[in-house]
Amino acid sequence: MNAAVIDDLAAALPEDRLVRDPDVLRGFAHDEAEWAPYAMPAVVVRPHTAEEVRATVRQCLRHGAPLVTRGAGTGLSGGANAIEGGVVLVTDRLTAIREIDPLERLAVVEPGVVNDDLRAACDERGLWYPPDPASSPWSTIGGNVATNAGGVCCVKYGVTRDYVLGLQVVTGTGELVRLGRRTAKGVAGYDLAGLMVGSEGTLGVLTEITVRLRARRAPERTIAGFFDSTVAAGEAAAAVVAAGVVPSALELVDRHCLAAVDAWKNMGLSADANVVLLARTDVPGASGEHEAATVLRCFEGAGATWAAQSSDQAEADALFAARRLAYPALERLGPVLTEDVCVPVQRVPDMLARIDAAARRHGVTIANIAHIGDGNLHPLLITPPGDDEARRAAQAAFDDIIAGALDLGGTVTGEHGVGLLKRPGLADELGPAVLDLHAAVKRALDPHGILNPGKVFQQ
Template sequence: MLIDDLRAVLPEDRVTADPDVLRSYAHDEAEWAPYTEPAVVVRPRSAEEVQATVRQCLANGVPLVPRGAGTGLSGGANAVAGCVVLVTDRMTEIKEIDPVERLAVVAPGVVNDDLRAACAGHGLWYPPDPASSPWSTIGGNVATNAGGVCCVKYGVTRDYVLGLQVVTGTGELVRLGRRTAKGVAGYDLAGLMVGSEGTLGVITEITVRLRAQRSPEATVAGYFDSTVAAGEAAAAIRAAGIVPSALELVDRHCLAAVDAWKNMGLSADADVVLLGRSDAPGAAGEHEAAVMLECFEKAGATFAVQSSDQTEADALFAARRLAYPALERLGPVLTEDVCVPTHLVPEMLARIETAAERHDTQIANIAHIGDGNLHPLLITPAGDDAARRRAQAAFDDIVADALALGGTVTGEHGVGLLKQPGLAEELGPAVLELHHAVKNALDPHRILNPGKVFPDVRGVNSDE
């Protein structure tokens, strides 16, 4: 019935129930997050086709799970029983780049790096740059409020979303936000959609703010004997009043995994490598690089240098982006995403080390350390259930420690399925009720991505 109804309102190639296709769209990259196979996959090409799909889901009382490229790490795109998975990967048009107003209008399936490349041709830059930028889509980035390497200075996706076109939970196609540089008319409903993980509406178009292309970056690298020492260097940079364009931590486990995979010839002589960058123009950039170098040395760096080889510097940052897929080759990886106040980063890194020891779990570390967003990567041997249980216990301890330090359970990956218990603890009952009220107002039939972010009466079935 559902498939026939969808095929009646959509072109034939948009709808499939092929079992192989259903399996390929059943889940994102979150390790151990529950999922089941969807009933149908729909791959629309227009906002009107998205609207038609939502209306058929409403008519049939069927849940709908929006999905971009499936690069998420929290289970936010995982299929639930009997659902339609709506995939935006065919909605790839860059509709407009306006150099005067410094904005772009794009469909949700546009890949992050493709937008950045198109903007560069106009002397413009779209800053949000998650590690998945070669593959993740702007729609998915908006759904999770993605960050990235440069967000320490330039902010996250929410800071660049001006307007959205959205299909609501009642099947209405609406425009939210604006194109103007300023505007305070009504509630910020566009901002509300950013980070909502498909639970409040299906995004069909995004208008983003752009910046002018920036100056070439100066790169500083430092080797440290511990993550705690590297955290102290990062805190010192912040205390010195420097806001780097990037400040990233990568440990030797990550570098070794990338080297084994890509044969990049990276050094793994240190336990931790700290990478800092400044894009301030001219002498200001040289000053910022010199201050970062001094902070590295005073925090106990065993080696610190300002790179004079741009290729080498770019290779280190490329390794940072490749760390997660490289580690995945070693076995299942459960990825954390906690964020703490920047002055407490050394303490949080020490607590992560303690959690690894307490639960006998290997934890590799990468981090947007400049803004306190840490990504411990909990690695387990394939098929080792005891190791999986220990890793999950360490995961829970890390979440609890982040909250104890005044932090948050997710800096940029989203809540999805994995972070629901931590979210409830972070927000508390009264604030949770406010969230439920918003959900009920915008999705009164509760068909949009049920069971994600907050527990839902539908639940999620698993075939794992």
């Protein structure tokens, strides 16, 4: 099958769209998920148009070849990992920002557009695209849609699904269709565009995305607090929410992350705090000052060893830069297995305590970063390179954290997706009857089972 599908793809597409060099193929074989299985694809296709995407899907259909769609490869669940003998379709040539409409407050982009590039283009017109995952300088809008990515500001402004108005998609039967709308309102038919968001390439291949925009927001105020433990910081975050404040960001960074960033960038952040809680408010005027003061009182009331509103914008930006640098800084120390559980905000302190307990029980170093304002926690399990015993311990702690999140009424993934790493947890979360509903949707939209098979569900 491999030679035949490659020959037919070569006949259907311009020759420079195909990558066959084994050394280059290895670079497209997997995403950033630690220990998620992957294989070498037969070929990589880099289409330039929606019609070329459709031609690729139709050749895969003809040969029964599995097709994995890949954006920038920044995923952390194995959702873009290649399948032996399959085709990997990379969207890095589909990079046009086709339209930014200030009146309708929408943008139309191809899936390979980098998140920060769209945000910069919108800012030039006084507009703002809110979803901002930590990978925003590299991750693409198509990949963000595939995993329903969130980010720092999602506590107030929501996640990718809240901004997707419409999609152009190649279905599992090789049809090029439009889903959704451009209007502010619309309830014609099922929300098939919404269904595609978070589907991780298992229901269709995105070729165009229409997103909702907001007006550029007011400058933010930053409040920082130092805490002796993640649990105390979690209690402070819960107090902020209980006080009725909806901050534009509420983030946790623990001592492991701070030390790793310091070792890499020499920012001097880890000398005074075990845990840093960072909040921002973008409400203008006196109301914003009141909101910032409320957050500060909540930090102090929860036992902050130090808390203050920053008067130095460069200092405030440095703190949030450290938050974004935490994951790559930790990666420099060894393999990092990344969690992505989400629990109700009132259960955040309990979940953080369970993470600490899992670290002690299994003898694993677990660093913590979190979108703590909406209960989305990212424990980062760190192991020495090449240590199989440490890897097994980390995987056991990973399972314990998932079980703990479900026990507290949470979910196995807030924004990274299920991919390969979270399939058992998804089955535990949904149960057989709901899994059957998902399987029925998959069969309807991908009846031949070629789109990212084996991902999300244990098929």
